[in-house]
Amino acid sequence: xxxxxxxxxxxxxxxxxxxxxxxxxxxxxxxxxxxxxxxxxxxxxxxxxxxxxxxxxxxxxxxxxxxxxxxxxxxxxxxxxxxxxxxxxxxxxxxxxxxxxxxxxxxxxxxxxxxxxxxxxxxxxxxxxxxxxxxxxxxxxxxxxxxxxxxxxxxxxxxxxxxxxxxxxxxxxxxxxxxxxxxxxxxxxxxxxxxxxxxxxxxxxxxxxxxxxxx
Amino acid sequence: xxxxxxxxxxxxxxxxxxxxxxxxxxxxxxxxxxxxxxxxxxxxxxxxxxxxxxxxxxxxxxxxxxxxxxxxxxxxxxxxxxxxxxxxxxxxxxxxxxxxxxxxxxxxxxxxxxxxxxxxxxxxxxxxxxxxxxxxxxxxxxxxxxxxxxxxxxxxxxxxxxxxxxxxxxxxxxxxxxxxxxxxxxxxxxxxxxxxxxxxxxxxxxxxxxxxxxxxxxxxxxxxxxxxxxxxxxxxxxxxxxxxxxxxxxxxxxxxxxxxxxxxxxxxxxxxxxxxxxxxxxxxxxxxxxxxxxxxxxxxxxxxxxxxxxxxxxxxxxxxxxxxxxxxxxxxxxxxxxxxxxxxxxxxxxxxxxxxxxxxxxxxxxxxxxxxxxxxxxxxxxxxxxxxxxxxxxxxxxxxxxxxxxxxxxxxx
Numbered sequence: 001x002x003x004x005x006x007x008x009x010x011x012x013x014x015x016x017x018x019x020x021x022x023x024x025x026x027x028x029x030x031x032x033x034x035x036x037x038x039x040x041x042x043x044x045x046x047x048x049x050x051x052x053x054x055x056x057x058x059x060x061x062x063x064x065x066x067x068x069x070x071x072x073x074x075x076x077x078x079x080x081x082x083x084x085x086x087x088x089x090x091x092x093x094x095x096x097x098x099x100x101x102x103x104x105x106x107x108x109x110x111x112x113x114x115x116x117x118x119x120x121x122x123x124x125x126x127x128x129x130x131x132x133x134x135x136x137x138x139x140x141x142x143x144x145x146x147x148x149x150x151x152x153x154x155x156x157x158x159x160x161x162x163x164x165x166x167x168x169x170x171x172x173x174x175x176x177x178x179x180x181x182x183x184x185x186x187x188x189x190x191x192x193x194x195x196x197x198x199x200x201x202x203x204x205x206x207x208x209x210x211x212x213x214x215x
Numbered sequence: 216x217x218x219x220x221x222x223x224x225x226x227x228x229x230x231x232x233x234x235x236x237x238x239x240x241x242x243x244x245x246x247x248x249x250x251x252x253x254x255x256x257x258x259x260x261x262x263x264x265x266x267x268x269x270x271x272x273x274x275x276x277x278x279x280x281x282x283x284x285x286x287x288x289x290x291x292x293x294x295x296x297x298x299x300x301x302x303x304x305x306x307x308x309x310x311x312x313x314x315x316x317x318x319x320x321x322x323x324x325x326x327x328x329x330x331x332x333x334x335x336x337x338x339x340x341x342x343x344x345x346x347x348x349x350x351x352x353x354x355x356x357x358x359x360x361x362x363x364x365x366x367x368x369x370x371x372x373x374x375x376x377x378x379x380x381x382x383x384x385x386x387x388x389x390x391x392x393x394x395x396x397x398x399x400x401x402x403x404x405x406x407x408x409x410x411x412x413x414x415x416x417x418x419x420x421x422x423x424x425x426x427x428x429x430x431x432x433x434x435x436x437x438x439x440x441x442x443x444x445x446x447x448x449x450x451x452x453x454x455x456x457x458x459x460x461x462x463x464x465x466x467x468x469x470x471x472x473x474x475x476x477x478x479x480x481x482x483x484x485x486x487x488x489x490x491x492x493x494x495x496x497x498x499x500x501x502x503x504x505x506x507x508x509x510x511x512x513x514x515x516x517x518x519x520x521x522x523x524x525x526x527x528x529x530x531x532x533x534x535x536x537x538x539x540x541x542x543x544x545x546x547x548x549x550x551x552x553x554x555x556x557x558x559x560x561x562x563x564x565x566x567x568x569x570x571x572x573x574x575x576x577x578x579x580x581x582x583x584x585x586x587x588x589x590x591x592x593x594x595x596x597x598x599x600x601x602x603x604x605x606x607x608x609x610x611x612x613x614x615x616x617x618x619x620x621x622x623x624x625x626x627x628x
Contacts, residue, residue, distance in 0.1 A: 010442070012446070013446045013447075014446075015450065016443065016445070016446025016447035016449060016450035017450065018450065019447075019450025019454040019456075020449050020450045024453075104442040104445070105441070105442060105445045107449075108452065
């Protein structure tokens with residue numbers, strides 16, 4: 001059972017998402033919060049697996065709430081809900097520790113799939129949209145830090161594929177290895193680079209010019 | 216004095232002569248005005264000229280007077296586009312005039328119009344040349360007076376000084392005053408034009424800001440309502456609970472209806488901004504309140520203290536907050552109860568002090584749905600607006616009244 005917390009300042013919006021979440025046998029809604037401060041409190045009480053987080057809210061915005069929630073409980077995943085597909089606030093939320101973003105008007109199938117994907121952590125939600133987002137609002141490209149040199153050649157190959165947004169299954173297929181091996185590589189890469197999850201890897205690759213495209 | 220800004224004239228006639236003129240010789244837009252001016256000048260001066268003509272017997276004098284008249288008319292027509300050249304031409308004619316020992320024709324006074332035009336329509340080098348030509352012309356005038364009226368006294372130093380004092384200085388002064396008058400008019404004109412440009416751009420900036428605010432409001436209304444509609448519709452599709460489906464459909468209908476109402480209100484505001492009262496300013500408070508009354512709101516306005524002029528940004532913000540508060544009262548408040556608006560001016564010495572706008576309306580208590588929920592986007596916008604304009608806003612409920620209070624310092628003007 002994936003425990004979901006819904007955070008948005010519009011009660012009727014939360015209600016709609018809640019109905020959608022509750023309709024799934026593997027998902028359950030453990031609470032609703034109307035602002036960032038309530039979200040932080042509820043996350044602490046309910047220990048949700050996935051937090052669906054609006055960015056613009058009174059009292060405490062979604063970006064600060066995301067940072068607090070992932071700091072207090074690293075295994076919680078935050079999925080940001082935005083109104084525009086190029087929303088700078090979404091980019092800031094991802095830098096603050098969110099695992100991805102989806103549009104508020106996304107198809108319900110996509111919303112559900114994204115919650116499961118973020119929870120599983122084996123794929124990036126809307127990888128190409130995320131790259132577009134950081135193309136628009138990303139920081140200045142810096143050269144790769146020393147930590148990147150610590151990766152083995154094999155790990156760098158896997159890194160490049162994961163940075164493109166490929167899932168573990170896709171990487172396994174293209175590299176002729178088992179998914180378990182890919183998973184091991186990915187978690188080792190994340191540890192070496194000090195990254196939280198795959199979306200951070202995409203952002204890291206983008207901001208250090210390591211996407212494999214000749215910059 | 217014409218208010219439109221004309222291109223300044225070519226500084227030197229020499230440049231105009233060597234260059235194939237790209238500019239027209241005659242300013243067509245001013246041709247009528249200058250034609251009338253030339254006719255009036257010549258007409259007025261023609262009366263004394265005609266009186267003089269009675270005593271003029273030589274036909275050469277007649278011919279020369281006609282030439283001078285034509286030259287004055289021509290110079291007046293060229294005064295906007297080639298003022299210095301026109302003056303130079305008249306000065307040359309004056310040299311010929313003096314050389315021929317011709318009579319002094321009153322029509323010569325038309326040169327004052329041309330001197331004025333040099334000051335009015337030319338730039339620095341042109342004006343300096345104008346003064347140079349005025350010097351030449353005044354010396355010619357003095358020389359003519361000495362020669363033609365047989366003034367005596369060149370034998371002594373005192374005699375020469377006399378001639379200078381009485382025959383050269385007055386025309387020189389007269390000519391200089393003409394140029395300086397034109398110059399002054401040009402300066403006044405330019406600053407008037409600059410002020411007009413500044414006012415127009417200020418008004419445009421207000422309109423831009425207003426339009427941006429409306430666009431923001433429109434997006435808020437549409438995006439938020441539609442997000443709710445989509446979420447509720449998707450939820451209803453997926454849920455197994457029939458009661459929840461019904462509730463969803465009801466809230467979809469309610470949200471859509473409310474959004475439609477908001478959009479109508481915004482469109483009404485948009486139409487108002489296109490109407491002749493587009494400028495947001497506390498000066499327009501009466502008109503705003505009148506509009507709100509027409510919309511069915513019982514507004515009681517009270518002015519307290521002395522009105523203090525606010526900086527432009529604060530003025531706009533104060534008006535906008537008042538407008539927002541009244542709109543909210545109309546939308547969400549109890550319309551059967553009056554809305555109280557108090558404008559309090561607090562003057563303090565040294566440009567200090569400010570204005571406090573205070574609005575309170577009865578909140579709806581019976582209908583739970585319309586009750587005072589969490590602050591909406593409009594209320595947050597008020598705080599933001601006030602802060603950006605250097606003021607501060609408070610909103611909240613006190614004893615069943617929804618209260619909006621916004622204070623703006625007069626600050627430095």
